[in-house]
Structure formats: structure tokens, C-alpha cells
Amino acid sequence: MNEQDLRQQLLDHLTADGSVRSAQWKEAVAVTARHEFLGGGFFRQVHGSVPTAWEPVMPGDEGWLSGCYTDVSLVTQIAGTIVPGDIHGRILRQPTSSSTLPGLVVRMLEDLEVEDGMRVLEIGTGTGYSTALLCHRLGDDLVTSVEVDPVVATAAATTLATLGHAPDLVTGDGLAGHKDGAPYDRVIATCGVLTIPGQWIAQTRPGGQILAAVCGWMHSSELARLTVHDDGSATGRLLGGQVSFMLARPHQPPPLGMLPNTDGGTERDTTIDASILDDWTARFVAQTAAPAAQRLDLGDRGQLLLDTDAGSWALLQPGRRGWRVRQGGPERLWDLVEDHLQRWLHDGSPSQDQFRITITPDGHHTYTWPHAR
Numbered sequence: 001m002n003e004q005d006l007r008q009q010l011l012d013h014l015t016a017d018g019s020v021r022s023a024q025w026k027e028a029v030a031v032t033a034r035h036e037f038l039g040g041g042f043f044r045q046v047h048g049s050v051p052t053a054w055e056p057v058m059p060g061d062e063g064w065l066s067g068c069y070t071d072v073s074l075v076t077q078i079a080g081t082i083v084p085g086d087i088h089g090r091i092l093r094q095p096t097s098s099s100t101l102p103g104l105v106v107r108m109l110e111d112l113e114v115e116d117g118m119r120v121l122e123i124g125t126g127t128g129y130s131t132a133l134l135c136h137r138l139g140d141d142l143v144t145s146v147e148v149d150p151v152v153a154t155a156a157a158t159t160l161a162t163l164g165h166a167p168d169l170v171t172g173d174g175l176a177g178h179k180d181g182a183p184y185d186r187v188i189a190t191c192g193v194l195t196i197p198g199q200w201i202a203q204t205r206p207g208g209q210i211l212a213a214v215c216g217w218m219h220s221s222e223l224a225r226l227t228v229h230d231d232g233s234a235t236g237r238l239l240g241g242q243v244s245f246m247l248a249r250p251h252q253p254p255p256l257g258m259l260p261n262t263d264g265g266t267e268r269d270t271t272i273d274a275s276i277l278d279d280w281t282a283r284f285v286a287q288t289a290a291p292a293a294q295r296l297d298l299g300d301r302g303q304l305l306l307d308t309d310a311g312s313w314a315l316l317q318p319g320r321r322g323w324r325v326r327q328g329g330p331e332r333l334w335d336l337v338e339d340h341l342q343r344w345l346h347d348g349s350p351s352q353d354q355f356r357i358t359i360t361p362d363g364h365h366t367y368t369w370p371h372a373r
Helices: 003-016 023-031 034-038 064-068 102-111 129-138 150-162 198-202 274-278 280-289 333-346
Strands: 042-045 054-057 074-078 095-099 120-123 143-147 168-171 184-193 204-214 222-228 234-238 266-269 294-297 303-307 312-319 322-328 356-359 365-368
Touching: 003 023, 003 034, 003 064, 003 102, 023 102, 023 129, 034 064, 034 095, 034 129, 034 150, 042 064, 102 129, 102 184, 102 222, 120 129, 129 143, 129 150, 143 150, 150 168, 198 204, 204 234, 222 356, 274 280, 274 322, 280 333, 303 333, 312 333, 322 333
Parallel strands: 120 143, 120 184, 143 168, 184 204
Antiparallel strands: 042 054, 042 074, 074 095, 204 222, 222 234, 234 356, 266 322, 294 303, 303 312, 312 322, 356 365
């Protein structure tokens, strides 16, 4: 199948599954060649590898062109510097940059609710594919895109120029936004964040919107759409769908280092089955209670919640009559998580698309959900 047919096939798929909902974005997808943004190749996960191994797929290789037009995310960088052309064979390091699956890219652009004449700030240029879609929809002069990695930024700028696009491309910390182009009508982020940066709110005009994935170190995340207000606050809701993005580099969790000695601390029965943390929404609730905690699955030994900076930990283990927890450090992590989960369960375990988010002018984030009647 040739490139034109593959592009049409992708568009048909995105239309059928509801990712593309408007004529403007349908046209943008139809004319934007995703393979041009993957000219440096991508990494393909080696099936069945433990730990996960990656192998390069380069232009001309079997599966490269069809892969470019598959509705999946494609890893384009590993370990912060390694690109597909650097590798012959396999690599066992962590991905650090990718081309997000087109369905999620377009869904987010639809959810951004842009109108003609609006100025948009994009956080995370990446390959430049989503930037090109924005340029086609709004015009180059209304699009500003920030990318932290200079190598990634240069590659995106080259491809965009080749396709005739000239948006305002900035190399720098996306968490700081780009105040020189402010105020913006819309801000959209293609990386995950623990909290919405105050700079994004300050650089969005009152009545403008921010769309970003709010995430946590227990690996649950969701898209949040926020409206900015005159007093510097922002309110909105989560959109649902269990999306997942790579966290912005400054928001990555600290290294775990040596695990704590869990023989000490205090022990008690839990009021909630700790396996509830296998549920995506339950983990999101847990993150709001203990945002600095990471979760480790210890197999038969149970689950460990660990705040490495504070030194707090909670070891959860199944017993004969339910789960027990042993906690140590300055904070009782499971007490915090258990309290939030109890309230969420009492209110009927509402789904994430029922969650509201409020950010005060001083940056405090609060998540709420409907109370059970």
C-alpha cells in the first residue's frame, strides 16, 4: 500500500473511532504526512522481551512506512540522546521522546476547542506532527511551540520547514511557557505534568483554556481541560479515557535508590483491600493524597509505597483475614491514601470524567468529585 492510501486509511480509522470530529481537523490530518516527521526512524518494542528491549526501524525497512500510519505511539529517542540511527541491534534503556499516537493527538486538538484567529502555545514540539496540524488549522503565525531538547527541536524545525510551515519554534523549558508570545487563547501540552505550571496560567488570557495530562508517580493520568479566570485561578474537569504521556523531564520521579528497612514502623489492619491500587482511577485518587509517593509491586511480598525524599514508606501485605500495612517515616502514607480512597468509595467510585479540578492563584491544586446522595 502506498503512502497516500495509508494516510487515507489512518484518517478513515480516526474518523470511525471518533477521534476526528470536525471538518477542519479532518482536512488537517488528510494533508499532513506523518512519515515526514519520522524520517529518522523509530524504535519498535521487541515482542516478549523482559526487560523491554527496543530495535530500530529505519526508512526503507519493512514495516517503517506502514508503522508511520498506524494509530500507535512511536518511540523516537531513548535515554535522552539515542536515536534509531545510532543503534544496530537492540537496546534496553528507557524511552524519552516519542511521536504520540495520532488518535490521541487529534482527540486533544478537537478537545482544545480552537476557533479561527486564536493564538495557541504548544508545550512539547516533539517530531512536529501535531505542530503541523495546528499550523494547517490556524496558520503558522498563530502557533508557538516549545521543545526542551535542542536536537529534537532542530529535527522538527527542519521537517516543518520542508513542508512549508514556519511557526514560532522555541527551544527551552516548556514548563516556563513562552511569555514573549503571551497572552495565548489556548495552551496544549503533549507531555505529562504533576501539576499545571503557574506560568501557563499566567500566559493564558482570562477565558482561555489549558489542555494537559495531569499525572502522578503511581502511573495514573488524565487529560484536564481548564479555563483561566481574571484572578489567576483556573478551574475545569478531567475528560476521561485513561490517557498516558511521558512526564516532563523535571517532573520525573527521583531514583528509588536503596529500599528502606521495612522491619520497623507500626503495623495495623487496612480498611481497604490494597489491590484496589490496580485500578486506574483508584491510583489517581491515591496520587492526590500522596503525590510524592511511588508504588512498587513486590510480587508475593505485597506492595510498597515510598516517598524517597521524605523517607516515608508503607508496606502492604495480604494476610489471612485481609491486608495489613506497616508504615514508617515522618508521614503515614497509607493513612493519607486510605482516607481519600474511603471517601471516593463512599461516593460511589465516580469515574475520572466526573472529577473537577481547581487551581488557586497560589498554585494549590484540588480535585473533587460528586458526593453520593
